[in-house]
Amino acid sequence: MADRKDRDMDYEAHKNKYHDIREERRLAKKKAKRKRVLSVIAVVIIVVIGFATKEYWMPQVAEFFEDKTETIINDGTPEKGNGFPISLSQSVYNYVTSVKGMPTVISDTHITMYNDKGGVHKKIQHMFANPVYYTMEDKLFIYDLDGQRFAVYDKKGEVYNNKTETPIVVAAASQDGKVAIVTQTDKHMSFLTIYDEGGEEIFKWSGGQRIVNVSFNDNEDGCIISTFSASGGKIVSRLYGLEFDKTTETFKTSELEGLVYKSGYCSNGDMWLLGDSILYRVASDGSVLYTYKYDRELVAYELSGEIAVLVFDSVTGEKQEIRIFGKSKEPSVYKTETNVIKLEIIDNSAVFMTKKLFAFLDENAKIKASAELEKEYSDFAVTEEEAYFMGYNEIDKIGFER
Numbered sequence: 001m002a003d004r005k006d007r008d009m010d011y012e013a014h015k016n017k018y019h020d021i022r023e024e025r026r027l028a029k030k031k032a033k034r035k036r037v038l039s040v041i042a043v044v045i046i047v048v049i050g051f052a053t054k055e056y057w058m059p060q061v062a063e064f065f066e067d068k069t070e071t072i073i074n075d076g077t078p079e080k081g082n083g084f085p086i087s088l089s090q091s092v093y094n095y096v097t098s099v100k101g102m103p104t105v106i107s108d109t110h111i112t113m114y115n116d117k118g119g120v121h122k123k124i125q126h127m128f129a130n131p132v133y134y135t136m137e138d139k140l141f142i143y144d145l146d147g148q149r150f151a152v153y154d155k156k157g158e159v160y161n162n163k164t165e166t167p168i169v170v171a172a173a174s175q176d177g178k179v180a181i182v183t184q185t186d187k188h189m190s191f192l193t194i195y196d197e198g199g200e201e202i203f204k205w206s207g208g209q210r211i212v213n214v215s216f217n218d219n220e221d222g223c224i225i226s227t228f229s230a231s232g233g234k235i236v237s238r239l240y241g242l243e244f245d246k247t248t249e250t251f252k253t254s255e256l257e258g259l260v261y262k263s264g265y266c267s268n269g270d271m272w273l274l275g276d277s278i279l280y281r282v283a284s285d286g287s288v289l290y291t292y293k294y295d296r297e298l299v300a301y302e303l304s305g306e307i308a309v310l311v312f313d314s315v316t317g318e319k320q321e322i323r324i325f326g327k328s329k330e331p332s333v334y335k336t337e338t339n340v341i342k343l344e345i346i347d348n349s350a351v352f353m354t355k356k357l358f359a360f361l362d363e364n365a366k367i368k369a370s371a372e373l374e375k376e377y378s379d380f381a382v383t384e385e386e387a388y389f390m391g392y393n394e395i396d397k398i399g400f401e402r
Contacts, residue, residue, distance in 0.1 A: 092108040319337060358371045
C-alpha cells in the first residue's frame with residue numbers, strides 16, 4: 001500500500017509539474033504574441049509619423065545617402081613667367097576659347113592661337129565685322145552676324161571660307177565639322193543650308209517660318225530647328241526634326257508658348273528647348289515631357305547633353321541662382337555670392353565664373369572643383385589641366401585640376 005501511495009504521490013507531483021510547464025508555455029506564448037502586436041502597432045505609428053513629417057527629414061536623409069562630391073580646391077594664383085601672362089594689343093573686343101587644347105584669342109582683327117608656353121602658334125587676320133564663334137572638337141567656326149562671310153580654322157590655319165548671297169541671321173556648327181547657315185532671302189523668310197567638313201553644300205531646307213536656332217544631333221546626320229510665328233496675337237514656336245538624307249521632316253511639335261531661341265540634344269534623344277519664359281524638355285518624337293516657367297529674370301543659360309543650366313537674378317542683393325535641370329522638373333540650385341560673368345557646360349558640368357570664383361558644379365549643384373580668383377576677368381577657356389582667363393589686355397593661365 002505504501003508503494004502504491006508513493007506512486008500516486010509521484011504521479012500527482014509529475015502531473016502538477018507537467019501542468020505548470022504547460023501553463024508557463026501558454027503564458028510565454030501569450031506574452032510573445034502581445035509583444036508582436038505591440039511591435040506592429042509601434043511600426044505603424046512610426047510609419048504614420050514619418051510620412052506626416054517627411055518634408056522635414058527626407059532632404060537630410062537624401063543628402064546623407066547621396067554620392068558625395070569630392071571638392072578639389074585649386075590655387076587661383078596666375079602663372080608668372082614662361083610666357084605668361086600673355087600681353088594683348090589694344091582691341092575693340094577680345095574673346096578667349098580653346099582649339100585643340102590651345103588658348104585662342106579672337107580680336108576685332110585677328111585670330112591668334114598660343115601654345116602652352118604662351119608663344120604664338122598661329123596668327124590669322126580676319127575680315128569679320130561682327131564675329132560669332134563656335135568651338136568644334138578640333139576646329140573653330142566663325143561667321144559674321146548680319147554679314148555674308150563664314151570660315152573654319154584649325155591649328156594649321158584656315159580650312160575654308162565661304163560667302164553667302166544674303167546676310168547670315170543664324171548659324172551653328174557640329175563637333176565633327178559640319179556647319180549650318182541660315183539666311184533670309186526675298187523668297188524665303190529663312191533658308192537653311194548645311195555644309196560638310198570641306199565646305200560643300202549637302203542639305204537645304206525652308207519651311208516658310210523664321211528659324212531662330214539650329215542644333216545638330218549626336219550622330220551629326222541631322223538637326224533640330226526652332227521657328228516662331230504669330231498666332232492669335234501671341235508669339236508661338238514650333239520645333240522641326242530634320243535628317244540630311246531625307247526630304248521631309250522627321251517630326252514637328254505642336255505650337256509651343258513663347259519664343260524658343262535655344263535648343264540642344266540629350267544623349268537619350270530627348271531635347272532641351274529654351275524659351276523666353278519657359279524651359280521645355282521634349283521627347284525624341286516631339287512630345288513635351290515637362291515645362292518649367294521662370295519665376296525670376298533669366299540672365300544666362302547653357303544647354304548641353306544631360307543638363308540645362310539657367311542663371312536667374314536674385315530678388316534682392318547681388319546673389320544669383322544657378323539652377324541645373326536633368327530628367328526631373330525640379331532643379332538643383334546653387335546660390336552665388338556675386339553675379340555670374342560667364343557660364344558654360346563642360347563634360348556635363350556647369351562651369352561658371354564670378355568676379356571672385358571659378359568653379360565646376362555637378363548635376364546636384366555641388367562644387368566639384370574651384371579656384372578663388374585674385375582679380376576680375378571677362379572670359380575664360382578650359383583645357384585638360386589649365387584654365388585661361390581674359391583680363392584687361394592680357395591672358396592669365398592657372399593650373400586647374402578638375
